[in-house]
Amino acid sequence: MKTPGNVALLVFDGIQILDVTGPAAVFAAANDAAGSQCYRVHILSAQGGPITSNSGVVLHTEPLCGLAAGTVDTVLIVGGDKEGLKAVTQNEEVRAWMVQASAGARRYGSICTGAFVLAAFGLVRGKRVATHWEATAVLGRRYPDLEVDANALYVEDGRVWTSAGVTTGIDMCLALVARDLGDRVANAIAKRLVLYARRPGYQSQFSPVLAAQARANSAFSALLDWILAHIAERLDVARLAERAGMSPRNFHRRFAEAVGETPARFVETLRLDYARHLLEAKTSLKEIAAKTGFANQAQFSKAFVRRFGVSPGLFREIHGGAGA
Incomplete structure (x- = not known):
């Protein structure tokens, strides 16, 4: 760089x-966190x-003519409405500049x-x-020659970086900064921007809770939040049914109809989703099992392999985590 x-x-x-201001804020914050001007942002x-x-x-x-295409390190084109996208794709000046800039840039992509x-x-x-879901x-x-990842928050394929909808541009640009300046700077930016967490690219565009809330009726909306807040505790059908004020049999049927998963499957989904975040931190597998409500490390590992096809340890190595 x-x-x-x-x-x-x-x-x-x-x-x-937000496709513009989110990434711009990340790069500006990177300059502050690094204590020097590492990035010069041009809109x-x-x-x-x-x-x-x-x-x-x-x-x-x-104007495009004010920045020579050959001087660009990173170029990203943002998203917008259908009319705007159609107009810009038909602009030959933009096409020529973008093709030239992407050829010489260290990386290019979209939000x-x-x-x-x-x-x-x-x-x-x-x-x-x-892209947006x-x-x-x-x-x-x-464009059938593309492989469109319908789930990822952002994707890196060689020099090409593309993000999903709106706020995921922030996640992608944090990853770009982390690649350039290290995790310490990226984490400082996330803290400064008051982000809940730095989300990795493999994470789905929807959290399991958000996806369930979109499907479920109001009878279970509060319960879904309660489950997440008590994820380390015993969460069998009997307890959940009692919390919902239903008989276990009726609760199991109605929950599966509303959420699209059985209660046991949904609870495991939340636990494994939380576990993936913990694997990126310096958290031992034994501690992760306890924090996510599994009886022991072996049960956690078995569930993780069954769901994702790799062991927790290998997942941590692939995604650059640390810890034992």
């Missing part, structure tokens, strides 16, 4: 504002001047539906990419 590195965020009328549009987002917020932008622009410009042929099927049909 050449310091300071030029980070270009390519925008257009109709952009999703670029075809002609420069004011750009109106789909929320009505107006951004002042630099949210910006993946459609990369695909239209022929910059991600044969690549695995992410609502657009994954359309992107895959329109």
Whole structure:
């Protein structure tokens, strides 16, 4: 990495504002956390001047011609509404600049539906990419040469980095900073931005609780939060049914219908999801088993292998964690 590195965020009328401000805030915070200007952020549009987002917020932008394509270290194109995406993909000036910039940049990519622009410009042929969950099927049909990951928060495929919807651009840019400046700086940024956690790319766009809440009726919404808050405790059907004020048999049937999983399967899903986060920290497998409600380390390991196909230890190695 050449310091300071030029980070270009390519925008257009109709952009999703958080696709721009989230990543820009991460790179600015990285400069503060590192104590030097590691990144110089440029908000670029075809002609420069004011750009109106789909929320009505107006951004002042630099023209593409003001930043030589060959000087860009990282270039990301953001997402936006259908009209804006269509217009920018038809702009030959933008296409020429983006193709040249991506050829010489250390890395390039997109945030949210910006993946459609990369695909239209022929910059991600044969690549695995992410985009907003609502657009994954359309992107895959329109560009069958892509491998669209419908679940990942963000995907790294060689020099190409693509993120899913909106706030996942923050997660991806934190990963970029961690790659450049180390985890200490990235963690400091996450703390400064008051993020709940640094989310890894393999994590689903929806947490198990959020996905369940989207499916379940109001009768179980409070129970889902309660389960998560008591994940280390005994959570069998009898206890959950009592909490819900139902008979065990009726509860099991109604819960499975509402959530799409049996109570036991859902509880295990939450426990393993939490375990994946703990594996990235310096937490022993024995302690993880206790914190996630498994009877012992062996039971935890067996469930983890059954669900993910790898042991907890190997998962930790693959994803760069530490600990015993």
